[in-house]
Amino acid sequence: MYNQEADSAVDIDHDFLTLTTKPVLRRRRPGQIIAVVVVCFVVVYGVWTLFTNPGFGWGTVGKYFLDTRILGGLLITLELTVIAMIIGFVVGMVVAVMRMSDNWLLRGVSGAYIWFFRGTPLLVQLLFWGFAAVLFPTIGLGIPWGPTFVEWNTNDVISLFGAAILGLGLNEGAYMAEIVRAGLLSVPAGQSEASRSMGFSQLHTLRFVVIPQAMKVIIPPVGNEVISMLKTTSLVIVIGVGDLLYNTQQIYAQNLKQIPLLIVASIWYILLTSILTMVQSRLEKNYSKGNALLLGKAQR
Numbered sequence: 001m002y003n004q005e006a007d008s009a010v011d012i013d014h015d016f017l018t019l020t021t022k023p024v025l026r027r028r029r030p031g032q033i034i035a036v037v038v039v040c041f042v043v044v045y046g047v048w049t050l051f052t053n054p055g056f057g058w059g060t061v062g063k064y065f066l067d068t069r070i071l072g073g074l075l076i077t078l079e080l081t082v083i084a085m086i087i088g089f090v091v092g093m094v095v096a097v098m099r100m101s102d103n104w105l106l107r108g109v110s111g112a113y114i115w116f117f118r119g120t121p122l123l124v125q126l127l128f129w130g131f132a133a134v135l136f137p138t139i140g141l142g143i144p145w146g147p148t149f150v151e152w153n154t155n156d157v158i159s160l161f162g163a164a165i166l167g168l169g170l171n172e173g174a175y176m177a178e179i180v181r182a183g184l185l186s187v188p189a190g191q192s193e194a195s196r197s198m199g200f201s202q203l204h205t206l207r208f209v210v211i212p213q214a215m216k217v218i219i220p221p222v223g224n225e226v227i228s229m230l231k232t233t234s235l236v237i238v239i240g241v242g243d244l245l246y247n248t249q250q251i252y253a254q255n256l257k258q259i260p261l262l263i264v265a266s267i268w269y270i271l272l273t274s275i276l277t278m279v280q281s282r283l284e285k286n287y288s289k290g291n292a293l294l295l296g297k298a299q300r
Contacts, residue, residue, distance in 0.1 A: 057260035064251060064264050073247030074268055080164055080233040080243060085226055087169030092176025097206070099181055110177065117174035123235055125171055129163035130239035164236040172229060179221045183214035223280030227273050244268060 050056060064070055098110035117125070133154040140151030158166070187210050195205040234245040242250075244265055252261040 055259055056263065057257055060255075060257045060260035061263050061267075064261060065267070067251070069247045069251060070244065070264060070268070073242055073244040076161075076242055077230065077233050077244040078272075080161075080168060080236065080241075081226065081230045083165050084168035084172055084233070085229055087165065088172025088176045088225070088229075089180075089222070091170065091173030092178075092180050095173060095177035096180035096184060099177060100184060114174045114177055117171050122167065122171050122232065123238060126164065126167035126235060126239055129158065129167045130160065132158055132163065160239055160241050163239055164233075164241045168229065168233065168236075172225065175225065176222070179218060179225070180214075182221075183216075183218035184210055186217045187213045219283055220280070223276070223283065227276050227280070230272055230276065231269060 095110045095113055098106040099114070101107055101110075136154050138151050139154050139157050140148040142148035142150070191209055191213065192205050195209045196202070200209070233243055236243055237246045237249065240246070248261045248265045252258045255261075
């Protein structure tokens with residue numbers, strides 16, 4: 001007997017195989033082709049300009065790249081970055097804990113600190129610390145409105161380098177406080193409650209339970225802040241601290257080779273930020289592995 005349903009099924013399968021074996025035609029996108037051509041043109045023109053424009057002065061760049069004045073300024077830049085970030089992290093940790101305290105006075109003081117240092121430009125703060133001796137010619141220990149037992153000249157206590165450290169570190173502390181507070185809030189409240197029920201004090205709970213878990217959230221933005229701080233140190237030029245940019249400026253003020261010397265400074269900044277980016281990526285991977293191992297042990 002003639003099976004019409006079987007023949008229909010065969011025809012459908014044959015049509016499906018025919019459709020699937022036909023080559024897939026990709027839609028032409030002229031916009032992408034035009035974009036590729038434009039980008040290639042810009043890249044080729046840029047490379048050609050770099051090697052043919054004498055204004056870049058690549059010979060001068062090579063001459064001053066490892067100059068002792070440039071390397072000395074680079075060392076100052078690294079010192080400012082490290083010290084300011086240490087101060088910023090310590091201050092930020094303290095301010096963040098105060099911000100989360102049940103005591104209204106501590107919350108108010110920490111809130112005022114964050115409000116002030118985030119509300120005024122860093123450049124203004126650096127200038128303020130640089131001219132602190134105008135407000136307070138001397139610094140001493142004694143009784144307010146009474147006798148002073150020990151007294152020092154303000155310019156001797158707060159040097160230009162010290163003013164730069166104070167300006168960068170205290171400003172960074174305000175931003176770091178919000179980063180740390182966000183990390184602490186990311187830890188479930190049950191972790192603290194369980195720790196307290198086991199007899200841990202509030203300080204030990206914060207140190208051994210909350211902060212280690214919060215580091216997974218804190219590390220990425222802290223890495224970004226370190227990279228940002230490295231470049232922000234260039235602002236200390238306004239108070240005469242001999243960092244990388246300041247020494248670069250001193251050199252091109254003598255030989256009038258502004259562009260080549262600025263290229264030297266830019267290359268050093270790019271190299272340092274690239275290294276810090278790799279370190280940040282490694283730290284994030286290590287903390288991710290640590291949290292994955294802890295999660296696996298907990299599930300067992």
